Amino acid sequence: MKMSEAGVATVGTVIPFAGWMGSVQARMERALARLLPAPGISPSRLHDAMRYATLEGGKRVRPLLCFGAGELAGALPERLEVAACAVEMIHAYSLVHDDLPCMDDDVLRRGKPTVHIEYDEATALLVGDALQSLAFQLLAEHRLADDPAVQLEMVRALAVASGSRGMAGGQQVDLEATGRQLTVPELESMHIRKTGALIRAAVMLGAACGAPLEPDLRARLDRYVSCVGLAFQVVDDVLDADASTATLGKTAGKDSRSGKATFVSAMGVARAREFTEELLREAHAALAPFGERALRLAELADFIVRRKF
Amino acid sequence: MKMSEAGVATVGTVIPFAGWMGSVQARMERALARLLPAPGISPSRLHDAMRYATLEGGKRVRPLLCFGAGELAGALPERLEVAACAVEMIHAYSLVHDDLPCMDDDVLRRGKPTVHIEYDEATALLVGDALQSLAFQLLAEHRLADDPAVQLEMVRALAVASGSRGMAGGQQVDLEATGRQLTVPELESMHIRKTGALIRAAVMLGAACGAPLEPDLRARLDRYVSCVGLAFQVVDDVLDADASTATLGKTAGKDSRSGKATFVSAMGVARAREFTEELLREAHAALAPFGERALRLAELADFIVRRKF
Numbered sequence: 001m002k003m004s005e006a007g008v009a010t011v012g013t014v015i016p017f018a019g020w021m022g023s024v025q026a027r028m029e030r031a032l033a034r035l036l037p038a039p040g041i042s043p044s045r046l047h048d049a050m051r052y053a054t055l056e057g058g059k060r061v062r063p064l065l066c067f068g069a070g071e072l073a074g075a076l077p078e079r080l081e082v083a084a085c086a087v088e089m090i091h092a093y094s095l096v097h098d099d100l101p102c103m104d105d106d107v108l109r110r111g112k113p114t115v116h117i118e119y120d121e122a123t124a125l126l127v128g129d130a131l132q133s134l135a136f137q138l139l140a141e142h143r144l145a146d147d148p149a150v151q152l153e154m155v156r157a158l159a160v161a162s163g164s165r166g167m168a169g170g171q172q173v174d175l176e177a178t179g180r181q182l183t184v185p186e187l188e189s190m191h192i193r194k195t196g197a198l199i200r201a202a203v204m205l206g207a208a209c210g211a212p213l214e215p216d217l218r219a220r221l222d223r224y225v226s227c228v229g230l231a232f233q234v235v236d237d238v239l240d241a242d243a244s245t246a247t248l249g250k251t252a253g254k255d256s257r258s259g260k261a262t263f264v265s266a267m268g269v270a271r272a273r274e275f276t277e278e279l280l281r282e283a284h285a286a287l288a289p290f291g292e293r294a295l296r297l298a299e300l301a302d303f304i305v306r307r308k309f
Numbered sequence: 310m311k312m313s314e315a316g317v318a319t320v321g322t323v324i325p326f327a328g329w330m331g332s333v334q335a336r337m338e339r340a341l342a343r344l345l346p347a348p349g350i351s352p353s354r355l356h357d358a359m360r361y362a363t364l365e366g367g368k369r370v371r372p373l374l375c376f377g378a379g380e381l382a383g384a385l386p387e388r389l390e391v392a393a394c395a396v397e398m399i400h401a402y403s404l405v406h407d408d409l410p411c412m413d414d415d416v417l418r419r420g421k422p423t424v425h426i427e428y429d430e431a432t433a434l435l436v437g438d439a440l441q442s443l444a445f446q447l448l449a450e451h452r453l454a455d456d457p458a459v460q461l462e463m464v465r466a467l468a469v470a471s472g473s474r475g476m477a478g479g480q481q482v483d484l485e486a487t488g489r490q491l492t493v494p495e496l497e498s499m500h501i502r503k504t505g506a507l508i509r510a511a512v513m514l515g516a517a518c519g520a521p522l523e524p525d526l527r528a529r530l531d532r533y534v535s536c537v538g539l540a541f542q543v544v545d546d547v548l549d550a551d552a553s554t555a556t557l558g559k560t561a562g563k564d565s566r567s568g569k570a571t572f573v574s575a576m577g578v579a580r581a582r583e584f585t586e587e588l589l590r591e592a593h594a595a596l597a598p599f600g601e602r603a604l605r606l607a608e609l610a611d612f613i614v615r616r617k618f
Contacts, residue, residue, distance in 0.1 A: 037473055037474070041474075042478075042482070043473070043478050043481040043482050043485070045481060045485065046473050046477070046478060046481040047473060050473060093438075094438075097434055097438060100411075100434065102409075102429075102430035102431045102434060103431050103434065120411075121411035122411045122412050122484050123481065123484075125406055125409065125411060125412065125434070126473075126477045126480055126481050126484075128438070129402075129403075129406060129437070129438075129441065129471075129477045130471075130472045130473035130477040130478070132438065132441050132442070133441070133468045133469075133471040133472030133473070133475075133477065134468070134472050134473065136445045136464060136467075136468040137464075137465055137468035137469055137472060139464070140461045140462070140464035140465035140468060141461075141465045147457075148456075148457035148458040148460075148461050149457040151457075151461055152449045152450075152457050152460055152461060152464075153449070155445060155446075155448070155449035155461075155464050156446055156449035156450045158445075159442045159443070159445040159446035159449060160442075160446055162438075162439075162442040163439045163442030163443050163446060164346050164352070164355050164356060164359060164435075164439035164442070164443065165346070165350075166442075168355070168435045168438045168439040168442065169351075169352050169355060169439070171435055172352040172354065172355040172432065172435050173351070173352050175431050175432075175435075176352070176354065
């Protein structure tokens with residue numbers, strides 16, 4: 001892996017990836033705990049449930065990508081953490097709504113009962129709705145860029161990524177696809193919206209917190225995150241086909257049982273694995289002009305493709 | 310009604326309220342049709358359902374208040390219509406989610422089958438989610454104020470009004486109150502969030518599209534909209550207790566059947582009517598320093614309190 005070797009070789013003080021990741025994850029946990037409504041504030045059941053849905057959960061892949069892109073653009077960590085919290089709240093809301101009985105009807109998420117099981121369906125619905133509002137509130141009320149016009153562009157980017165032509169639209173396509181096999185291009189098109197759009201927003205918001213990038217470099221970053229976003233989903237499908245429920249912390253093997261089209265069902269598990277490695281190479285190639293500034297993004301691509309959970 | 314008499318007496322060209330309201334409503338219908346995703350665009354079932362949920366519906370009370378406040382602040386109509394569409398999309402999303410089986414479980418809205426009846430529950434969930442995203446997208450991608458920082462403040466205001474301490478929080482309080490009688494102060498506190506916050510946002514966003522108001526006048530406007538927002542809900546409760554399903558275009562009398570606390574159950578129908586007239590007088594008094602610039606807001610207060618549907 002060229003980028004990270006370069007990074008480690010030339011800068012003696014660079015901490016290993018695992019340490020960097022752990023520190024971003026710990027920072028995110030503190031930031032989310034601070035930026036979510038305090039548990040005692042009325043309506044406390046809703047606020048408790050919002051915290052339950054968001055805290056102590058997940059690998060924080062989107063925040064890590066946001067921080068990785070922000071470091072590349074020289075952004076301040078106190079700005080990055082707010083942008084990353086906004087993205088993570090959109091992600092958390094989407095999980096709460098996806099788990100509802102009328103969607104995936106799942107009872108387990110990140111090793112814990114899903115929100116509608118722990119609380120109730122109506123509360124889970126409102127948790128998702130209120131987390132979405134809070135994400136936009138954060139982007140608007142904290143200073144994230146020197147130019148407020150850049151910050152408005154961040155609001156727009158997150159809204160587009162979340163909406164009917166992004167994440168919510170991908171969910172709808174996914175619902176309509178249940179029970180029929182999709183082609184690989186159809187799967188790609190679905191996942192570019194369903195998971196790719198928000199992953200892309202994480203990177204673009206992180207970069208927007210820093211110094212403006214030239215259009216060519218911006219396009220490079222876009223290419224990188226397109227590959228990583230797609231690889232993320234293919235790896236998810238491979239893991240779902242392979243792993244046990246205990247390892248994943250969510251119900252495993254349910255894609256094939258529920259008749260959902262996946263990259264594994266479309267191309268077989270061996271080819272799907274190969275595909276992730278191709279996407280990884282392309283992601284690294286896209287980062288080349290950034291040099292060692294892209295160390296964390298390069299490491300994150302490896303982490304996302306080679307993770308076992 | 311002092312304001313409107315003054316307005317009509319001194320400006321010969323002022324069109325009657327009904328004509329003004331009709332023209333704003335027609336303008337809003339065109340603006341919503343243009344700003345919603347076109348029906349043919351994929352995912353077309355979601356986009357169709359978003360249009361079904363938003364178009365041809367309701368009195369557009371929030372947009373009317375937005376335009377009324379905008380006229381007071383000298384705002385351009387092409388800015389006001391975008392701000393008003395954002396507020397109306399939040400309102401439309403909240404109705405779609407409120408009607409879901411896990412919430413009010415209602416089958417009729419504005420004389421038509423609710424979205425989860427006409428489409429399905431999963432689509433209705435996503436319609437609400439995507440309408441919320443689109444509202445924030447609109448506020449960020451159109452030029453609504455000369456200063457982008459003012460526009461960020463508009464995003465923040467709409468997010469706070471929609472979130473856990475605004476509309477979604479009010480819904481949660483409402484859910485938890487079902488089956489027990491609330492006191493009048495408890496009811497006021499619930500409705501300040503549930504319906505009042507978004508009505509207030511409509512007025513504040515409309516004013517923000519125009520010339521900045523002095524703090525004292527801003528406080529006056531806030532006082533006006535607090536009275537109107539509360540009166541709106543009290544009138545709703547009175548109408549629900551009185552009216553037939555055919556007149557309302559939604560299932561009537563269901564508040565008392567479902568054991569929901571209302572102003573009618575808390576104070577009786579005669580006192581509730583009196584209360585709306587007191588709030589109306591207070592709303593008019595708050596507008597006094599604006600003179601005839603507040604004509605439409607004064608007329609809207611009358612319309613909201615004296616409406617029969």
